[in-house]
Amino acid sequence: MAGKKTLTFALMDAPYESARTTTAFRLMDIAARRGYDIRVFAYEGAVCVPFAQQTAHPNALHGRDAEEENHPLPKDWVAALMTEAESNGGSVDWVNCGLCVDERGVADAIEGVRRGTPGDLWSMAGESDNTLIMGTR
Amino acid sequence: MSKYLLIESRDPYESGDVGHYFDLAEGLARGGDDVTLFLVQNGVLPARRGARSDGLDAAIKAGIEILADDFSLRERAIGASDLRAGVKSSPLDAVVDGLADGAKTIWH
């Protein structure tokens, strides 16, 4: 696929709740590897995805300590996505819906995440080549 | 004529709305639009040979291109030889290609 593109993704799912989160990151990772500019509007539970206080845990059922378990933390996926995009000449602009952040008490997001409004979704979509909405159920 | 990429992440065994989505794909194709149906997550479950899905049968008969996410297939032990005729395994890149191409891309 020739040419640099800008794609917007709207996410709604809280982490650890839906396969949509994994699929969304798989899609955005492909875009990041292509050096695309990626715009993310995190709405509702998705504002918890880059929450900085996520903590990995061991899993006794798996017989592994925390280090061996390497439990996925979605905040690390966000950071990895940002690094991947930048290393390929692209970017990630991750906007958390501010009201959604406040009602959930998750203002402590990782570096690079900013606070915004639904107007940001509209403006990001308008500046993008395409937009994918991934609603929750 | 528009290009449509319809992504189906749900399966017809849990969600009755999946049939309506397959009908929508058919309706768009009947109207002359270029339609690709991309199955992902549990949406790939009816792609296994022998699985029952009247909606998917009809979409295949209508000649709609139907792709199934290779990771979702592998995750559910559906190998290439297990796929029903009319469904092709595909990397998820096809969705990003569609978005980059400007296809009207709709998640369901």
Place this chain on the structure above:
Amino acid sequence: MKVLQVIESAYRATQEEQDDTIVWISHAMKGAGADLNVLLRGNAVNYAVDGQDASGLAFSAWKQTQPPNMARDVAGLVDKGVEIYITEEDLAERGLGGAGLVAGVKPVPRAGVPALFAAHDQVWHW
């Protein structure tokens, strides 16, 4: 850019949010200058029914004093100039006809949805 907001999921967190968050974001984006219309389908067709009453929720001393009012919020979009389409078959499956709906909503058959899609640059299915 003209967008069709497709709303299918309904009554998911309306008590906690005091509204439907996709109806709400449609209001908010319209206020920010968005050119959008709405298609209510699936269970969300019930949002256009008059007479919904979500009042009275209470957990011990806590009381819901500002319950959601979906018909009001749908009517508010109509007032803002947003076209609200609603699928006839989804209404019929749920025992609803064209009567008793919020004024201004426009029933469309499922067979008419491709034409609606064609009339918009993007389709956002929430």
